[in-house]
Amino acid sequence: MKKQNSSGRVVALIGNPNVGKSTIFNAITGMHQHTGNWPGKTVSIAQGEFDFNGKKYDLIDLPGSYSLSTLSAEEEVARDFIFFNKPDVVVVVCDATCLERNLNITLQIIASVKNVILCINLMDQAKKRGLKINCDKLSEQLGVCVVGISARSKKNIHSLLEKIELVCQKNYNKNAKFQYYEPIQTKVENLSKYIKTKNINEKFVALKLLSDDKNFINNLILNKEFENSGSKELKLELENCRNDLIKKYSDENIMRDSLLSQFTKIAEYISKTCILKTNKSKKIKCLDDFLTNKWTGLPSIILLLCVVFWITIAGANAPSEALSGFLFKIQDILSDFLNFIKIPSWIEGILIQGMFRTLAWVVSVMLPPMAIFFPIFTLLEDFGYLPRVAFHLDCAFKKAGACGKQALTTC
Numbered sequence: 001m002k003k004q005n006s007s008g009r010v011v012a013l014i015g016n017p018n019v020g021k022s023t024i025f026n027a028i029t030g031m032h033q034h035t036g037n038w039p040g041k042t043v044s045i046a047q048g049e050f051d052f053n054g055k056k057y058d059l060i061d062l063p064g065s066y067s068l069s070t071l072s073a074e075e076e077v078a079r080d081f082i083f084f085n086k087p088d089v090v091v092v093v094c095d096a097t098c099l100e101r102n103l104n105i106t107l108q109i110i111a112s113v114k115n116v117i118l119c120i121n122l123m124d125q126a127k128k129r130g131l132k133i134n135c136d137k138l139s140e141q142l143g144v145c146v147v148g149i150s151a152r153s154k155k156n157i158h159s160l161l162e163k164i165e166l167v168c169q170k171n172y173n174k175n176a177k178f179q180y181y182e183p184i185q186t187k188v189e190n191l192s193k194y195i196k197t198k199n200i201n202e203k204f205v206a207l208k209l210l211s212d213d214k215n216f217i218n219n220l221i222l223n224k225e226f227e228n229s230g231s232k233e234l235k236l237e238l239e240n241c242r243n244d245l246i247k248k249y250s251d252e253n254i255m256r257d258s259l260l261s262q263f264t265k266i267a268e269y270i271s272k273t274c275i276l277k278t279n280k281s282k283k284i285k286c287l288d289d290f291l292t293n294k295w296t297g298l299p300s301i302i303l304l305l306c307v308v309f310w311i312t313i314a315g316a317n318a319p320s321e322a323l324s325g326f327l328f329k330i331q332d333i334l335s336d337f338l339n340f341i342k343i344p345s346w347i348e349g350i351l352i353q354g355m356f357r358t359l360a361w362v363v364s365v366m367l368p369p370m371a372i373f374f375p376i377f378t379l380l381e382d383f384g385y386l387p388r389v390a391f392h393l394d395c396a397f398k399k400a401g402a403c404g405k406q407a408l409t410t411c
Ligand SMILES: Nc1nc2c(ncn2[C@@H]2O[C@H](COP(=O)(O)OP(=O)(O)OP(=O)(O)O)[C@@H](O)[C@H]2O)c(=O)[nH]1
Pocket: 016, 017, 018, 019, 020, 021, 022, 023, 024, 034, 035, 036, 037, 038, 039, 040, 041, 042, 043, 063, 064, 065, 121, 122, 123, 124, 125, 149, 150, 151, 152, 153
């Protein structure tokens, strides 16, 4: 999609998979993008429109991405859109319950393009887990607008729209506030002076050059974003900076690790200062550790499954009997009625002994266990137990060519 075809300002939603991008898209545009509780649902660009305070905007829902470098086809679509289609506002969506993990791609986007808003979704879930996120402090540290929302209940969507309007008006974010760790920051600053780009931050490109991220750099060159990639001065300065860093770190591999872990370290620091973990969240963490532990996790899954099956089977007996008694009484009444109006016996056989009787058996045998089993599983999913089961069983399921998420179907 080219920006010229659009009717208003272009706002792109990007972030890790399954953080609620499409839910936000639907809440704002009133459209019905596919949403669900597993990653990778949106696989191509979806576009919608909305009006806010009399102005028109185009909203773009991008596929979920974990990275800006080594990419799947969908991730490439998302990255290329924010880098080369130059949306007016980039809204990075994060999951409030695992903000630190989500901050990695967030920091990379903030470091590479302008006009970013950080939208922290699933604030309702974070509250339930006893996590308190200080959005003002986050905004101060990152240098971008931050807004906490709950897209499913549309809470704070209005604030998000206000921030979008603000960023559109004032080019709110000039540069990211955070810096890389020394000695990398100094080298990045030196090298960036030799870099000419159209849209992407020179310091970010400098970091990628130092990390020797060929995939990333080649993509910039291919899209004519990196204007002086062949410059001799640049190559010389890059060589010097790399040699200096190797000397400082005393080993090339250590230097590379340090370059690659910049965003992880910054994310760690920011989460420590901006996320308050209450006692409740600490208790949930203990339970989490117990359920995902190598030794306690699997036995607890087996035990819980046995309990669920026992409740299902034992609990279904009485309603099954009552239901079959009721349906077979109806069968007798229907049969008597058909005999009374002198329907040929072969028609009565097909309708009552064949169709109705089979249906009655199926309903009385299947309905009660399903009515018990699925609500219990829904509850377990709501408590977040099923994702932990999926995590545990993933390895074993992969050996059979499936994945851990198929545990529910298998049950
Ligand atoms: N509790 C809660 N759930 C939410 C909220 N926002 C989204 N969800 C749920 O999170 C799940 C993922 O939402 P999606 O909108 O499909 O996520 P996505 O980021 O588009 O995912 P991909 O397209 O796979 O990258 C869905 O089950 C949503 O109902 C929220 O504010 N609170």
